[in-house]
Amino acid sequence: VETDFGLTVTYDWQSQVTVTVPNTYANTLCGLCGNYNGKSEDEMMTKGGQVTHNPDTLGHSWKVTDTPGCKEMSQVKCPTITSALQHQEISKRGCKIISDVGGPFRACHAYVDPVKHFQSCVHDFCLAPEGEDAICRGIASYTSACQAAGITVETWRTDDFCSVPCPANSHYEICSQVCSQTCSSIYTPMECSERCREGCVCNDGFIRSGDECVPMSQCGCLQQGFYYKVEETFYPTKVEKCQCKAGGTVECQNISCPGGTEGKEIDGVFQCPPPTLGTCVATGDRSYMSFDGTAFNISGTCSYILTETCGGDSVKPFVVKIEKNPRQKKKVSGIQALAVEVHGFTLTLRRGKRGTVNSISHHLPAILSDGKVQVYQHGMGVLLQTDFGLLIRYDLFNHVTVTVPQSYQGHLCGLCGNYNGQVKDDFLLPSGHQAQSVTVFGSAWKTSDAPCSDACSEDDCPPCTEKKMKVLQNPNYCGILMLPKGPFESCYHLIDPSLYFQACLHDGCLSQGDTFILCQSIQSYAVACQDAGVTIEAWRRPSFCSLNCPANSRYSLCTNSCANSCAGLVDASSCPKRCVEGCSCNKGFVFDGRHCVPQDKCGC
Structure with missing residues (x-):
């Protein structure tokens, strides 16, 4: 450049x-x-x-x-650096070629110090000794430095040592000036620097077109300062699709996405954005994330409106409430109950008890109003879904996620915010005014006047010591959530682990490192990743967060109990399409809503 x-x-x-x-x-x-x-x-x-x-x-x-x-x-230290250095000192084809007084770089030694380049080459070879790539990169780096200094370098690559694969109709040269041999230079002649570089050069009669060497008659197009090959499709704007034709002409047409949304080019293909879903999270002792992505802490142990529809006749109304359990000294407050009001039903899921529909106890699954509302056991928790796109997941302990379609933007309120794409107004009170503090915000969305705590005293929630925090950040504890090359690395680009990591640290410290609390924190992130369609690696071990499954079942990193249920219990086509970790019925057994039973023992 x-x-x-x-x-x-x-x-x-x-x-x-x-x-x-x-x-x-x-x-x-x-x-x-x-x-x-x-x-x-x-x-x-x-x-x-x-x-x-x-x-x-x-x-x-x-x-x-x-x-x-x-x-x-x-x-980073290489444990075998001494032997690697000895190996390269005597090697005829290796890093030693850089400093060889009679080698191809001898004219450069007086101008570019070869010692540092040699040492860097050996270090990289030591870290990756299985191939010659590290060596070739090290020597190529010195080649570039010498040529930048205007020094002539002799040929050092051979057919069987650091050879450069060149595209069709081209060949390798140690000293080339390729900028004048490009199709784009036909339209706008370029000023080439006098220095040369090693690389691939087009054969006589051919000219570079992008990453290919073609006859001059096959040169492409120059459009708004950018070069495109013949037949290449490109998108100069978000509403325009163009294609380069032979002879340098460009043909364009207008394009659009549904609903007036803007598309974008991804790897050369124009893609309209998928329908966006808003997700709100309540996890652990005090951690929340709004639909618009604001992370915050509420230490209260009351019953709250997590989210509800607030105005707007164009969307189906619903209410989601959570009930936090009282916090005892140095104990974590979980979510002991979840209540959902939708389609005229009030569904309550309570830890350790059967679910209720309009106060009547029911086993799961519950299929209501001809499938408009469906509640299943999914993995180690419960999944509620409706015909209009509302999805609620509850692990029956301390983790709830609420997902809504984009049509609900600007029509919601509660702890999850208004889902309007703006983070600055997430802490609105029922009156519509901005709360002065997070504590005031949380208190305003309590569902009743029943005695409860809006905060946590220092006696019940003492600050975490630096020593405890350091232990919890270890990969054997919460640190596994942020571990490079760890079991959740594939999820980082989609779901930021920071909320779950901070919740894990807080809850782990408050509970004095309680193993069950630790495992629940990690499990929350694991399931969130799987719900998003990410394939994670196994993270449980016999000595770390092992899961005890009931009779006739075993732990599986990827299971779908809804799809493996008794025939007629649920409509398999409406089951979740993605699997999550949990207990999977053994071969010959199916899930009856509570247990794994032989197929001939399924109920009605």
């Missing part, structure tokens, strides 16, 4: 980035590359203006975002 003011940035698509600036930028820069003031003693300056000698501290201060699983680990 080159600019008109002298900035040049290169990237080798693997592990090397270089940035070159003119001297007019001296003493005006900051970041990992330093301040360019000619003084090496203040090169490692943090974003806060402090000089450090710790590379991890420097890297952390300039980190632009927190990515789950990302850590500052500059001081």
